Amino acid sequence: MVAADGLEISVENGEYLCLLGPTGAGKTTTLRVIAGLTRPDSGQVLLDDRDVTGLEPEKRNAVLLSQTYSLFPTMTVAENIMFGPEIRGMPEEEKKRTLVELLDLVRLTKRSSSYPRELSGGMQQRNALARALATNPDVLLLDEPLRALDARLRIDLRYELRSLAKGLGLTVIHVTHDQEEAMVMADRIAVIRYGRIIQVGTPREIFDHPATPFVATFVGQSNFFTGNILCSGHGRTTTVHDDEGRIVFARPSTLPVDSKVVVAVKIGNTRVVKLSDAYLTGTVERTLFEGRIVHLDVNVPGLGRYSVKLPASRRDQVAVGDEIGLNWDVDKASVFSYPEDGLEKELKVD
Amino acid sequence: MKHQDRFLEFINRKGFRKGWSAFIVAFFLFFIVLPTVYVVTYAFTDWDAISLNVLNNPETMATIKDAIVASFAIATIVTIIDFLAGLPVAWMLVRKNFRGKELLDTLIDMPLAVPTAALGFSAAIFWVVNPNPPPFSLSVISSPFLLIILLHVVFSYPYMVRSLSAILEEIDETYETAGRTLGASRLTSARTITLPLFRAGLATGVILCFSRSMSETGGTMIALSTMSRLGVTAANDFATGPTLIGDWKTLSLADPTYTPALAFVSILLIILALVLLVVLKLLIMKFHLPLRKVWPMPEKMLSRGIFPKMKDGSALFFLAMIVLVPSFFIFTYVAFSTPQAGEWGQFFYALGYSFLVAGVVTVIDIAMGIPFALYISKHPDRRSSHVLDVLVNVPLIVPTAALGISLSLFWSEAGMLNGMEFIVLILAHVAFTYPLVVRNVAGAVEEIDPSFEETARTLGANPMQSFRRVLYPLIKGSILAGAIMAFTRSLGETGATQAILGNNAPTAPVYIVSLVKADAFFQAGLACIILIIVSYVFMLMLRYFTKKKEVI
Numbered sequence: 014m015v016a017a018d019g020l021e022i023s024v025e026n027g028e029y030l031c032l033l034g035p036t037g038a039g040k041t042t043t044l045r046v047i048a049g050l051t052r053p054d055s056g057q058v059l060l061d062d063r064d065v066t067g068l069e070p071e072k073r074n075a076v077l078l079s080q081t082y083s084l085f086p087t088m089t090v091a092e093n094i095m096f097g098p099e100i101r102g103m104p105e106e107e108k109k110r111t112l113v114e115l116l117d118l119v120r121l122t123k124r125s126s127s128y129p130r131e132l133s134g135g136m137q138q139r140n141a142l143a144r145a146l147a148t149n150p151d152v153l154l155l156d157e158p159l160r161a162l163d164a165r166l167r168i169d170l171r172y173e174l175r176s177l178a179k180g181l182g183l184t185v186i187h188v189t190h191d192q193e194e195a196m197v198m199a200d201r202i203a204v205i206r207y208g209r210i211i212q213v214g215t216p217r218e219i220f221d222h223p224a225t226p227f228v229a230t231f232v233g234q235s236n237f238f239t240g241n242i243l244c245s246g247h248g249r250t251t252t253v254h255d256d257e258g259r260i261v262f263a264r265p266s267t268l269p270v271d272s273k274v275v276v277a278v279k280i281g282n283t284r285v286v287k288l289s290d291a292y293l294t295g296t297v298e299r300t301l302f303e304g305r306i307v308h309l310d311v312n313v314p315g316l317g318r319y320s321v322k323l324p325a326s327r328r329d330q331v332a333v334g335d336e337i338g339l340n341w342d343v344d345k346a347s348v349f350s351y352p353e354d355g356l357e358k359e360l361k362v363d
Numbered sequence: 364m365k366h367q368d369r370f371l372e373f374i375n376r377k378g379f380r381k382g383w384s385a386f387i388v389a390f391f392l393f394f395i396v397l398p399t400v401y402v403v404t405y406a407f408t409d410w411d412a413i414s415l416n417v418l419n420n421p422e423t424m425a426t427i428k429d430a431i432v433a434s435f436a437i438a439t440i441v442t443i444i445d446f447l448a449g450l451p452v453a454w455m456l457v458r459k460n461f462r463g464k465e466l467l468d469t470l471i472d473m474p475l476a477v478p479t480a481a482l483g484f485s486a487a488i489f490w491v492v493n494p495n496p497p498p499f500s501l502s503v504i505s506s507p508f509l510l511i512i513l514l515h516v517v518f519s520y521p522y523m524v525r526s527l528s529a530i531l532e533e534i535d536e537t538y539e540t541a542g543r544t545l546g547a548s549r550l551t552s553a554r555t556i557t558l559p560l561f562r563a564g565l566a567t568g569v570i571l572c573f574s575r576s577m578s579e580t581g582g583t584m585i586a587l588s589t590m591s592r593l594g595v596t597a598a599n600d601f602a603t604g605p606t607l608i609g610d611w612k613t614l615s616l617a618d619p620t621y622t623p624a625l626a627f628v629s630i631l632l633i634i635l636a637l638v639l640l641v642v643l644k645l646l647i648m649k650f651h652l653p654l655r656k657v658w659p660m661p662e663k664m665l666s667r668g669i670f671p672k673m674k675d676g677s678a679l680f681f682l683a684m685i686v687l688v689p690s691f692f693i694f695t696y697v698a699f700s701t702p703q704a705g706e707w708g709q710f711f712y713a714l715g716y717s718f719l720v721a722g723v724v725t726v727i728d729i730a731m732g733i734p735f736a737l738y739i740s741k742h743p744d745r746r747s748s749h750v751l752d753v754l755v756n757v758p759l760i761v762p763t764a765a766l767g768i769s770l771s772l773f774w775s776e777a778g779m780l781n782g783m784e785f786i787v788l789i790l791a792h793v794a795f796t797y798p799l800v801v802r803n804v805a806g807a808v809e810e811i812d813p814s815f816e817e818t819a820r821t822l823g824a825n826p827m828q829s830f831r832r833v834l835y836p837l838i839k840g841s842i843l844a845g846a847i848m849a850f851t852r853s854l855g856e857t858g859a860t861q862a863i864l865g866n867n868a869p870t871a872p873v874y875i876v877s878l879v880k881a882d883a884f885f886q887a888g889l890a891c892i893i894l895i896i897v898s899y900v901f902m903l904m905l906r907y908f909t910k911k912k913e914v915i
Contacts, residue, residue: 048821050821071822071824085815085819085833087836096819101823
């Protein structure tokens with residue numbers, strides 16, 4: 014089985030990198046290869062230009078924090094943290110100092126003699142983090158570190174985890190399938206699919222300039238328009254039309270005239286407008302009031318369902334059954350050549 | 364310090380670890396599996412001897428046929444009784460809460476604490492017709508066949524209840540609740556929803572009970588001797604496969620012409636046991652209980668009022684009368700007998716000898732069993748470890764008497780029998796106790812998330828450190844449980860010991876057999892009690908350690 018294939022990426026010191034991809038994309042395998050728990054069939058792992066591919070996990074100083082934290086159930090919070098230093102034979106004085114510092118850092122000083130099973134999910138996560146930090150790792154490998162927490166805590170801990178890593182100047186590789194998490198936490202995101210890296214870039218780059226239709230919809234959800242190019246080229250707005258004669262506009266592209274393309278627009282960038290200004294028109298199928306925003310499902314004939322978000326203040330302006338117009342800023346729309354295996358397969362998440 | 368570091372460095376090397384694994388697997392194959400089935404080769408090398416002394420001897424053939432048929436019939440009936448009587452009790456233990464549940468839980472395991480030799484004596488004096496019956500005994504059984512069935516039920520029953528309740532605990536009760544909210548009566552939903560999910564537990568239970576009954580020697584032999592001493596002559600001619608081996612081995616020490624017959628019986632038993640294992644596994648996994656049909660009215664009626672109480676009541680009555688009272692009747696018997704003076708020196712020598720054997724065996728089991736268990740449980744995807752996993756069960760299902768014959772043949776071919784009986788005895792006991800340690804430890808390791816050890820490795824622990832500091836504390840309870848099971852099993856073993864050393868083997872269970880044969884009932888009873896107490900102390904330790912494991 015090929016879990017990760019042809020994957021090449023370099024991480025800077027002190028960088029927070031997120032590996033983002035759907036379940037089964039090979040993210041965890043990548044981490045395990047870096048940690049030395051899975052041996053790659055080919056390829057190399059370099060840490061500080063040192064080839065560690067053949068090295069045992071304990072010789073790499075790359076610490077893995079697993080989804081379930083794997084806190085040793087027979088040891089207390091403090092014993093868990095001291096596991097690494099003790100194995101390395103750190104002098105007693107230094108060990109004590111490290112322990113005090115780390116307990117303080119993760120706010121577990123009062124619980125130092127509790128057992129992991131007596132801690133809440135968030136405390137367990139912090140305990141595991143302190144244990145990982147105690148060995149002063151060259152790189153910290155986080156495998157879905159927030160997955161086991163409940164929704165509210167998960168969001169709070171995003172910021173906490175990132176600022177902790179940044180404050181300590183750690184190099185972090187963080188695996189997640191949650192695009193929002195990757196967006197707010199990462200310096201750079203690497204989007205992985207079928208064991209390959211599709212795109213690497215800052216969260217903004219990934220969001221605004223997706224490399225493929227898949228990235229466009231996996232990070233931030235997009236609406237799609239399929240058609241042929243009428244007009245393209247450097248510095249010129251791309252014009253795309255379809256068989257029904259509808260015409261939409263998108264940012265400049267070098268794809269040749271007449272080629273079959275897909276235009277992707279983030280649902281947040283899709284606007285509800287007067288019919289006279291619209292690129293496309295459709296019928297409102299469903300409205301979902303989500304509190305701050307209203308989510309509309311609009312049926313655009315021949316193109317399927319478009320999603321649009323409206324601020325809650327405009328809630329009363331649209332109702333199910335209304336005919337509405339849609340458009341977007343030209344430079345917010347990306348153009349891709351039509352995927353070989355069809356659009357549906359390209360967009361499928363699993 | 365420097366040397367120690369270098370040594371540790373060395374044993375953590377990949378190359379060393381590979382070599383060590385190879386050694387452990389080789390030990391298992393050449394010291395456990397191969398000797399266990401070696402006797403089968405006798406059929407190829409000495410077929411002439413077999414056909415001359417056995418196949419052409421109608422009398423011997425008839426004896427063999429009778430013994431093996433009896434063994435099978437007994438094992439089958441015992442297994443069925445165990446299932447019928449064990450299911451309600453397993454159900455009670457898992458699904459119901461009542462006062463005294465803890466006590467019931469403890470009582471079920473009691474017969475396991477009693478060495479089968481003591482059980483055989485205790486059950487025989489309780490059941491068998493006796494011209495002057497001891498107080499409180501029943502004295503009703505005059506058929507050796509029935510007696511052996513009653514005896515085997517006693518020590519196989521706990522295995523069945525344990526297997527069934529283990530699987531029952533795994534089955535989600537909400538299935539049944541769902542069935543009941545959809546309108547099924549208690550009986551209907553249990554029968555049509557939960558029972559069909561039962562197969563895995565049933566397979567384990569059936570195989571354990573069947574092979575235990577097929578294999579048992581000591582208790583059977585003592586029960587039959589007691590019966591014949593009490594004047595039931597039918598017991599003289601009655602034999603099961605394993606007791607036949609025990610008797611013939613003793614005869615063959617003086618008259619070598621018995622050897623081919625001995626080998627032949629052993630081969631038959633081993634092959635039948637292996638075939639049976641496969642057949643039972645397939646049968647139970649493939650066989651669908653034809654129980655789809657529902658009879659709402661009668662089942663509703665049976666689910667209410669007096670019927671469930673009758674079912675539970677009779678299951679508990681069975682447990683008390685058939686299993687517990689006969690197991691411990693020996694205490695009553697000794698208390699109400701007139702003491703006889705006896706020669707105790709020999710018994711305590713035998714007891715000491717048994718302890719020595721059991722101790723050495725347990726140490727070997729642990730030293731060689733743990734690495735092997737780690738090997739098979741850490742690479743579950745490898746085909747080789749899958750094969751080894753199946754092979755581990757072989758010594759468990761092969762009747763120990765046949766195993767003993769096979770081993771003594773193997774090691775005498777290897778030139779080891781003369782003057783080295785002790786070593787061969789140890790190896791024999793290792794063969795059938797080794798799987799107990801491996802099963803326990805491998806089971807525990809499989810339960811533990813490999814990410815514990817992986818995390819330890821990335822935190823800088825080498826393989827030795829991550830085992831000692833992370834894995835070992837988690838599986839300590841199971842290691843101890845396996846060790847204690849191995850120890851008590853070795854302490855109570857008769858069949859394999861006799862198969863190697865004959866009736867004069869200096870171990871405690873064999874000595875008790877000889878006491879019974881010499882009509883020294885009181886002494887035999889007292890010796891049994893001592894053996895029971897010693898085993899019981901170990902059993903308590905087992906419960907203590909396994910309890911502790913659950914807390915973690």
